[in-house]
Amino acid sequence: MFEAANMVTRNYTVSTLAKWFNSFPHYNLQFLRINNTFSPEDSDYQESLGFWAAVPAAWLTVTLFFFLVFFCARCCSNGTARKHPAYCLRWTIGILSLIALTGVAIGLYGNVEADGGVHDFAAAAEKANKTIMGVETQVNDMNRDLTGAMTPLVRLKDLVTNIPIAGKAINDTIIEVENLIKELGTIPFDKEGVNLQLVADDTRFYEYYRFLGTILLLVFELVVGLVALCGVGRGSRCLLIFMTCLAFLCLFVCFGGGALYLAAGVGAGDFCVSPSTYIKDQVKDDVIPKAVLEYYINCYPAAVNPFSQTISQGRRRIIQANDLLREVEGLTTNLPVAEEIIKEIGGQLNTTETSFDDLVVLVQCPTLHEEYVDALNAVCYDALEGMAYMLVSSLAVGLLFTVSMVLASLAWQRLGRRKQYIEIDEEDPFLPPSGMTPAMGRTSQGPLDHYLRYGGDRSERQPLLRDNRTPPPSYTYAVRDRGAGVQGSQQDPTVEKRHW
Numbered sequence: 001m002f003e004a005a006n007m008v009t010r011n012y013t014v015s016t017l018a019k020w021f022n023s024f025p026h027y028n029l030q031f032l033r034i035n036n037t038f039s040p041e042d043s044d045y046q047e048s049l050g051f052w053a054a055v056p057a058a059w060l061t062v063t064l065f066f067f068l069v070f071f072c073a074r075c076c077s078n079g080t081a082r083k084h085p086a087y088c089l090r091w092t093i094g095i096l097s098l099i100a101l102t103g104v105a106i107g108l109y110g111n112v113e114a115d116g117g118v119h120d121f122a123a124a125a126e127k128a129n130k131t132i133m134g135v136e137t138q139v140n141d142m143n144r145d146l147t148g149a150m151t152p153l154v155r156l157k158d159l160v161t162n163i164p165i166a167g168k169a170i171n172d173t174i175i176e177v178e179n180l181i182k183e184l185g186t187i188p189f190d191k192e193g194v195n196l197q198l199v200a201d202d203t204r205f206y207e208y209y210r211f212l213g214t215i216l217l218l219v220f221e222l223v224v225g226l227v228a229l230c231g232v233g234r235g236s237r238c239l240l241i242f243m244t245c246l247a248f249l250c251l252f253v254c255f256g257g258g259a260l261y262l263a264a265g266v267g268a269g270d271f272c273v274s275p276s277t278y279i280k281d282q283v284k285d286d287v288i289p290k291a292v293l294e295y296y297i298n299c300y301p302a303a304v305n306p307f308s309q310t311i312s313q314g315r316r317r318i319i320q321a322n323d324l325l326r327e328v329e330g331l332t333t334n335l336p337v338a339e340e341i342i343k344e345i346g347g348q349l350n351t352t353e354t355s356f357d358d359l360v361v362l363v364q365c366p367t368l369h370e371e372y373v374d375a376l377n378a379v380c381y382d383a384l385e386g387m388a389y390m391l392v393s394s395l396a397v398g399l400l401f402t403v404s405m406v407l408a409s410l411a412w413q414r415l416g417r418r419k420q421y422i423e424i425d426e427e428d429p430f431l432p433p434s435g436m437t438p439a440m441g442r443t444s445q446g447p448l449d450h451y452l453r454y455g456g457d458r459s460e461r462q463p464l465l466r467d468n469r470t471p472p473p474s475y476t477y478a479v480r481d482r483g484a485g486v487q488g489s490q491q492d493p494t495v496e497k498r499h500w
Contacts, residue, residue, distance in 0.1 A: 009299045009301075009365070009366050009369050009370070010370060010373055011373065012275070012372075012373045012376045012377065012380075014272060014273055014380075015272065015380055015381055015384065017269070017384055017385060017388060018268070018269045018272035018273055018380050018384060019269070019273065020269065021265050021266050021268065021269025021270070021384075022036055022266075022269040022270050022272075022273045024036075024052065024266050024269075026045070026048035026051075026266075027047075027048055027051050028044045028047040028048055028051070029047045029050070029051070034048055036048075036270055037270065037274070037277075038267065038270035038271040038273075038274070038278050039278075040267070048266075049263045049266060049267050050263070052262050052263050052266050053259040053260065053262060053263035054259070055259070055262065056255045056256075056258035056259040056262060056394075056395065056398075057255065057256075057259050059255060059398075060251060060252070060255035060256075060398075063251060063255075063398075063402055064251075067248070067405070070406065070409075071409070074409060089407050089410055089411040090232040090235065090411060091232075092407055093228060093231075093232045093240075093404050093407050093408055093411065094228075094229055094232045094233070096228075096400050096403055096404045096407070097225045097228040097229050097232070097400075097404060098225075098229070099400055100221070100224075100225045100228075100396075100397050100400040100401060100404070101222065101225040101226075103392075103393045103396040103397040103400065104218055104221045104222050104225065104393065104397060106389055106392060106393045106396075107214075107218050107221075107389065107390050107393030107394065107397070108215075108218055109386075109389055110385075110386040110387065110388070110389025110390040110392075110393060111211060111214045111215065111218065111386065111389075111390060112386070113382055113383075113385055113386030113389060114211075114382070114383045114385075114386025114387055114389075114390065115207060115211045115386070116382055116386075117378045117379060117381070117382025117383030117384070117385075117386060118203060118204075118207040118378070118383055119204065119207070119378075120374065120375075120377075120378035120382060121203065121375050121378040121379050121383070122199075122200040122201075122203045122204050122207075123200070123374075123378075124371045124372075124374040124375035124378060125196045125197075125199050125200040125203070125371075125375060126196070126197060126200045127371045127374075128196055128368055128371040128372065128375070129195065129196035129197045129200070131362065131367050131368050131371065132196070132368075134362050135187065135359070135362045135363060138355060138358055138359050138362055139184050139185070139187050139359070141355065142184055142352050142355045142356075142359070143181055143184055143185070145348045145351050145352050145355070146177050146180060146181050146184075146348070146349075146352055147181065148348055149177060149345050149348040149349060150174065150177060150178075152341045152344050152345050153170060153173060153174050153177070153345060154174075155341055156170055156328070156338055156341045156342065156345070157170045157171070157174075159332070159335060159337060159338050159341070160328065160331070160332060160335075160338065163331050163332065165331060166327075166328045166331040166332060169324045169325075169327045169328045169331075170324070170328055172324055173321045173324040173325060173328075173345075176317045176320055176321045176324070177317075177321060179317060180314050180317045180318065180321075180352075183310050183313060183314055183317075184310075184314060186310060187307050187310060187311075187359070187363065214257075214390070217253050217257065218393075220246075220250065220253065221250055221253065221254070221397055223246070224243060224246045224247050224250050224401065227239060227242060227243040227246060228240075228243045228247075228404060228408070231243050231408070232411070237412040240408045240411055240412045241408075241412055243404075243408060244405050244408050244409060247401040247402075247404060247405050247408075248405065250397075250398075250401055251398055251401060251402065253394075254394045254395070254397050254398030254401065255394070255395070255398050257390065257394040258391060258394040258395045258398065261387050261388075261390050261391035261394060262391055264387055265384065265387050265388060265391055268379065268380070268383070268384050268387065269384070271379075271380075272376070272379065272380035272384065275376055275380070276297050276298070279293075279297065280293060280294070280297070289306070291306045292306050295365055296365050296368045296369055296372065297369070297372060298369075299365035299366060299369035303365065305363060305364065305365070307363045311356060311359060311360060311363070314356060315353065315356055318349055318352055318353045318356070319353075321349055322346065322349055322350075322353075325342055325345060325346055325349070328342060329342045
């Protein structure tokens with residue numbers, strides 16, 4: 001009936017990443033080394049996880065202090081750096097930004113990987129819940145059939161009061177059915193009614209917001225990297241300053257996420273090294289018996305099903321009850337009503353006997369053990385690997401943005417302000433030649449000087465014709481003022497000087 005030796009099961013193996021996280025030394029707040037066994041209820045163990053979470057936080061504190069000193073020194077400097085395009089700094093910032101964007105892509109991949117692991121865990125919990133509920137449903141159906149057989153047994157007992165031997169056989173049948181109902185009540189091993197479906201639903205609910213929040217933070221890091229690339233590409237001081245402000249905020253995101261992922265990774269590594277030990281210690285015997293829990297967690301080929309004795313005893317009771325009914329049937333051949341009742345009872349007992357075959361399959365360990373292994377693999381492989389990717393991404397992007405901020409502050413001081421150019425018509429005949437130097441303009445005695453001597457005042461009294469040969473008034477005023485400076489004449493102080 002229970003051929004455990006022929007069962008082929010898939011067992012859980014500890015991942016290398018879990019062993020690596022578990023190898024981290026564990027210290028409490030008194031800097032005393034403690035055991036690395038996963039025990040989240042222990043205060044010392046909680047302090048050891050907080051210790052590793054404080055490492056990125058301390059890194060962030062040192063970085064902020066460095067920036068405080070650095071930017072104070074920058075503000076106190078005289079700012080006499082020579083203005084030049086700063087190509088070397090811009091190329092360096094651009095390369096660092098591209099590497100940071102690669103780190104953000106790694107974080108996105110890790111987020112998707114962790115999300116897949118969490119959803120696989122929820123799916124495994126759902127399947128395990130269906131298996132457990134299947135056992136409970138099967139037992140309840142069998143109990144309902146047996147309880148339904150009690151009423152016709154009582155009726156049959158009332159019919160055979162004049163036949164003592166048949167009455168005794170019916171009493172024995174009632175006792176067998178009652179004992180069978182009691183024994184079947186011990187098979188559902190989840191005595192407290194732990195709802196794994198609720199665990200799966202809560203896991204998906206919280207994972208949805210974790211995944212969405214992580215995506216938003218990674219998009220923010222992506223925007224910072226793109227702003228840095230635009231700033232160095234255009235040589236814009238404003239964009240570089242804006243990128244520095246965004247990168248400063250991004251440092252809190254990166255190192256804060258790194259602290260969370262590092263602590264969670266160490267804790268998950270400790271759990272994944274020996275998950276069965278922790279689960280056995282946490283589950284109380286009044287919830288699930290230790291023998292039952294051991295059977296489904298380990299599922300050794302030679303393991304004995306803890307329900308085998310109960311199911312075997314139940315089969316014997318069903319067979320014995322059927323034998324008693326056949327005895328009663330032989331004693332009540334002259335009672336047609338009794339014969340119909342016996343057939344009704346026999347049909348219900350036969351249904352229960354057939355249900356034992358389905359129950360044997362349901363209580364075998366391979367099904368639940370496979371779901372248990374799937375849940376562990378989802379957490380200790382997929383989710384843990386995704387967490388490791390996000391840890392590397394957070395710390396690497398934070399470090400790259402730190403260096404980029406320093407280089408950007410050096411770059412924007414060397415980048416001069418953009419010159420304001422005025423659009424002019426190059427075909428204007430009154431513009432000086434492009435090759436004329438200021439000295440040549442001051443010593444020129446050509447048509448412009450002639451125009452200034454004889455046509456300057458008239459241009460103020462009479463409107464000029466707007467054609468290709470007539471300069472605009474603003475041009476006339478500017479050239480006249482320049483010509484007046486060349487001749488050394490003293491301009492009237494009441495006349496406003498116009499600049500071109």
